[in-house]
Amino acid sequence: MNIKTLVLIIINSLIVLVIALLSFSFYEQFSSVLNDRILMQLNSIEALESIQIENLVKSEWESFASSEEYKEDIDSTLVLSDSIKNINGIHDFTPYHKDKKATIGFVLNSKKGRKIKVIDYSNIQNILLERTGMGESGETYLVGEDFRMRSESRFLPDKKPYDIAVKTEGVISALKGVNGRGIFKDYRGVPVYSVYSLIQISNLKWVILSEIDVSEVTKPLEKLKMRLMALTLIIFLVAVTLSLFLTRIIVNPIKNMQNSLRVMAKGDYNQTIEYKKSSNEIKEMFEALSNLKASLQGAVKFSEAIGNMNLETNYEPSSTNDVLGKSLLTMRNKLIDYKNKEDDSRIMAKRLLVNGLENERRRLSRELHDGLGPYLTSLKFYIENNVKDELKKTEMKKIVDEAISEVRLMSNALMPASIDDFGIGVTLTNYIENLNKSTNINIEYEDLTKQEDSNISNHQGINLFRISQELINNSLKHSKAKNIRITLSEFDEFISLFYFDDGLGFDMNSVKLGSGIINIKERVEICNGSILISALPGNTTFEIELPIEL
Amino acid sequence: MNEIKLIIADDHELFRIGLAELLKKHDDIKIVKSVADGVELMDALNSGLNADIVLLDLTMPNMDGFQVLKGIKSLNANIKPIVISMHSVGNYIAKCAKMGAYGYLLKNTDESELVFAIRNVYKGKKHFSAEISEKMINFMSTQSVSENVLSRKEIEVLGLISKGLTTKEIAAKLFVSTRTIETHRTSILKKFEVKNTAELIKKATEINLI
Numbered sequence: 012m013n014i015k016t017l018v019l020i021i022i023n024s025l026i027v028l029v030i031a032l033l034s035f036s037f038y039e040q041f042s043s044v045l046n047d048r049i050l051m052q053l054n055s056i057e058a059l060e061s062i063q064i065e066n067l068v069k070s071e072w073e074s075f076a077s078s079e080e081y082k083e084d085i086d087s088t089l090v091l092s093d094s095i096k097n098i099n100g101i102h103d104f105t106p107y108h109k110d111k112k113a114t115i116g117f118v119l120n121s122k123k124g125r126k127i128k129v130i131d132y133s134n135i136q137n138i139l140l141e142r143t144g145m146g147e148s149g150e151t152y153l154v155g156e157d158f159r160m161r162s163e164s165r166f167l168p169d170k171k172p173y174d175i176a177v178k179t180e181g182v183i184s185a186l187k188g189v190n191g192r193g194i195f196k197d198y199r200g201v202p203v204y205s206v207y208s209l210i211q212i213s214n215l216k217w218v219i220l221s222e223i224d225v226s227e228v229t230k231p232l233e234k235l236k237m238r239l240m241a242l243t244l245i246i247f248l249v250a251v252t253l254s255l256f257l258t259r260i261i262v263n264p265i266k267n268m269q270n271s272l273r274v275m276a277k278g279d280y281n282q283t284i285e286y287k288k289s290s291n292e293i294k295e296m297f298e299a300l301s302n303l304k305a306s307l308q309g310a311v312k313f314s315e316a317i318g319n320m321n322l323e324t325n326y327e328p329s330s331t332n333d334v335l336g337k338s339l340l341t342m343r344n345k346l347i348d349y350k351n352k353e354d355d356s357r358i359m360a361k362r363l364l365v366n367g368l369e370n371e372r373r374r375l376s377r378e379l380h381d382g383l384g385p386y387l388t389s390l391k392f393y394i395e396n397n398v399k400d401e402l403k404k405t406e407m408k409k410i411v412d413e414a415i416s417e418v419r420l421m422s423n424a425l426m427p428a429s430i431d432d433f434g435i436g437v438t439l440t441n442y443i444e445n446l447n448k449s450t451n452i453n454i455e456y457e458d459l460t461k462q463e464d465s466n467i468s469n470h471q472g473i474n475l476f477r478i479s480q481e482l483i484n485n486s487l488k489h490s491k492a493k494n495i496r497i498t499l500s501e502f503d504e505f506i507s508l509f510y511f512d513d514g515l516g517f518d519m520n521s522v523k524l525g526s527g528i529i530n531i532k533e534r535v536e537i538c539n540g541s542i543l544i545s546a547l548p549g550n551t552t553f554e555i556e557l558p559i560e561l
Numbered sequence: 562m563n564e565i566k567l568i569i570a571d572d573h574e575l576f577r578i579g580l581a582e583l584l585k586k587h588d589d590i591k592i593v594k595s596v597a598d599g600v601e602l603m604d605a606l607n608s609g610l611n612a613d614i615v616l617l618d619l620t621m622p623n624m625d626g627f628q629v630l631k632g633i634k635s636l637n638a639n640i641k642p643i644v645i646s647m648h649s650v651g652n653y654i655a656k657c658a659k660m661g662a663y664g665y666l667l668k669n670t671d672e673s674e675l676v677f678a679i680r681n682v683y684k685g686k687k688h689f690s691a692e693i694s695e696k697m698i699n700f701m702s703t704q705s706v707s708e709n710v711l712s713r714k715e716i717e718v719l720g721l722i723s724k725g726l727t728t729k730e731i732a733a734k735l736f737v738s739t740r741t742i743e744t745h746r747t748s749i750l751k752k753f754e755v756k757n758t759a760e761l762i763k764k765a766t767e768i769n770l771i
Contacts, residue, residue, distance in 0.1 A: 381620050384647040385573035388668040392579025395672045408671070415669040419649055429652055437652045444699055459714050496736035502744045509737040554738040
C-alpha cells in the first residue's frame with residue numbers, strides 16, 4: 012500500500028471517528044436534556060391545571076354546600092338513581108348523562124332536604140384548553156375511572172369524549188395512585204411524552220394527563236441530527252481535501268526523491284534535483300540528498316581521475332566513516348605504489364637496454380680501434396718492409412692509411428674512447444671541433460666541467476654525449492640553424508647541458524616521433540634528470556639538468 | 562755513431578713484429594726489448610734494463626700508456642717515451658705531452674717520420690708533427706684552465722651582474738640555463754664572502770675585477 016493511501020485512510024478515519032463520537036455524545040446529551048426539559052414543562056402544566064381544576068371544583072362545592080337553596084337542579088338529560096342521590100359529595104355524573112356528556116355534580120343530603128347541582132363544565136374545559144408552553148401537539152385532558160375521556164380531545168373534536176377509550180400506561184398507573192411521567196403511546200396510538208396524576212375530590216376520581224407528541228419534541232433533534240450529519244459530511248470533505256493536499260506536500264517530494272534515488276542507483280549522479288521548499292524537513296532532506304549526490308559525484312570524479320591514472324588528484328573523505336572515499340584513497344595509494352614500481356622497473360629496463368646498447372657500441376668501437384687498427388698498421392709495416400716497388404708501396408700505404416682513418420672515424424662515431432679516458436667535457440670538445448670542420452654551421456661549445464676530479468659518471472657522460480649528438484643532428488637536419496651554442500656546466504649539485512640554436516624551431520605537439528626528442532627525453536629520464544624545451548623560431552633551447560650522483 | 566736502444570711496448574704482437582722488422586733496416590736503431598703491456602715494461606726497467614727510447618702504445622691491458630708515463634716520470638730514468646697510438650684526437654696528445662711524452666706518433670705514421678722522430682728524440686728534442694701539434698693546440702685553446710679564484714665563466718657572469726642584467730637576461734646572453742646562472746651567482750657570492758649583489762659589486766670594484 013502506498014504512503015498516500017495510508018495517510019488518507021488514517022487521517023480521514025480518525026477525523027470521522029472523532030466527529031461521529033462528538034456528534035453522538037452531543038446528540039445524546041442534547042436529547043436527554045430535552046427530555047428532562049419537556050417532562051418538567053409538562054409536569055408543571057399538569058400540576059398547575061390539576062390544582063386549578065381542584066380549586067374550581069372545591070370552590071364550587073363550598074358555595075354549593077353553603078347555599079340554603081335545596082332543590083334538585085338537574086335537567087332531563089341526566090338520569091340519576093336514588094342510590095347516587097343518597098351519597099353526599101362530588102360525583103362524576105357522566106355515566107348518567109343521556110348523551111354521555113362529561114358532567115360533575117354535587118349531592119348533599121341534610122336535614123333540610125336534598126341538594127343536587129351540576130357545575131358548569133365549560134370552566135373546566137377552559138382550564139384544560141390553556142395550552143401555553145405545549146407546542147403544536149400538546150394537550151391536557153381528563154380521564155375517568157372507566158378509562159373514558161372526560162374532556163374534549165384536540166385531535167378528535169368531532170368525537171364525544173365519552174366514546175374515546177384511554178387505557179394507557181399513564182391512566183392505569185395514575186388510577187393505582189402512582190403519579191409519574193413517561194413516554195408511551197396515547198389513546199391515538201401515537202408516542203407521547205406524558206405526565207399524569209390522579210385528581211380525587213370526594214367521589215370524583217379522575218386522571219389528568221398532560222401530553223405532547225414525541226414527534227414534535229424530537230423535531231429539533233431531527234434537525235440537529237441532520238445538521239450534524241451535514242457538518243460531518245462537510246468536515247469529512249474538507250478533511251479529505253486537506254489530507255489530499257497534505258499527502259501531496261509529503262508524498263510528492265518523497266516520490267521526487269524516490270525517482271532521484273532510483274536514477275542514482277542506476278549510477279547517474281549528474282541529474283539535477285528540483286524541489287519545492289514546502290517545509291524545512293523536506294528542504295533539509297533534499298539538501299541531504301544533494302550532499303549525498305555531491306559526495307558521490309566527488310567520489311565518482313575522483314575514481315574517474317584515478318581511473319585515468321591522474322594519481323595526484325586528492326580526495327577529502329566526507330567523514331571518518333566515509334568507507335567509499337577511504338577505499339578509493341587506498342586504491343589510489345596502491346596505484347601510486349604500483350605506478351612508481353612500474354616506472355622504476357620501466358626506467359630500470361630502459362637503463363639496462365641503453366646501457367647494453369652503449370656497451371655493445373663501446374665493445375664494437377674498441378674492437379675496431381684496438382683490434383682491427385693494429386692489424387692495419389701491421390699491414391702497413393709489412394708493406395713498408397716487403398714491397399720493393401716504390402710506386403706500389405706508396406699506393407698500398409695510402410690505401411691502408413685511408414682504411415685506418417676510416418676505422419678511426421667509425422670507432423669515434425660508435426663511441427669515442429675519450430669518454431672513458433677523459434670524460435664528457437673533453438670528448439664533446441673534440442667531437443664539436445671535428446664537426447666544425449665538416450659543416451657550415453657555426454657550433455660553439457663551452458666546456459665548464461671540472462677538469463680534475465669531475466663528478467660526472469661515465470653513464471651520465473655517455474648519455475650527455477648521445478643527447479648532444481642527437482640535438483646537433485636534429486639542428487643540422489631540420490632546423491636550418493646558422494648558429495648552435497652548447498654549454499656544459501658542472502656544479503657541486505648538478506650538471507647542466509644548455510643547447511641553443513637559431514633555427515626554425517618546431518611544434519612540440521606535432522614533432523615527429525622519429526626526430527629524436529623522445530630518445531633524448533628517455534635518456535634524461537634514465538639519468539633521473541629533467542628537461543625543459545622551448546622551441547621558438549630563431550631561439551630553440553633545451554635545458555637539461557642531471558643530478559650529481561656520488 | 563751511438564746505437565739507439567729501443568723498447569717496443571704494444572699488446573699486439575703482429576704490430577710489434579712489423580715495427581721491429583721496419584726498424585731493423587736502420588743500423589743506428591736497436592730494439593732491446595719488446596713487451597706486451599705496461600707491467601712487463603716497468604718490470605724490465607726496474608730490473609735495470611738500459612734503454613734510450615720506448616715506443617709506447619696507450620691502450621694496453623694491465624697497465625696502460627698513461628700509467629706507464631707516470632711510472633717513468635717517477636722512476637727518474639733517462640728513458641724517453643714516444644707515444645705511438647691509434648688515437649688521433651687532441652686531448653690524448655695534450656695529456657701525453659703533459660705527462661712527459663717526448664713525442665706522439667700515430668700508428669700509421671710513415672717509416673720516414675717514425676725514424677726521424679726516434680732520432681730527434683734521441684738527441685733530446687721533442688717531436689710532435691705539424692698535424693699532431695695542431696690537434697693539440699686546437700684542443701688546448703678551447704680548454705678553460707683558469708686557475709684563478711673565479712672561473713672564466715664566473716668572471717663573465719660577474720661582469721653582466723654589475724651591468725644590472727637579470728639572471729634570465731644573463732642566461733640568454735651566455736647560452737646557459739637560468740639555474741646555471743643562479744648557481745654561478747651563488748658560487749661567486751660564496752667565493753667573495755659577501756651576502757648580496759650590492760656588496761659583491763662593491764668588493765669586485767675594490768679589487769678592480771670589473
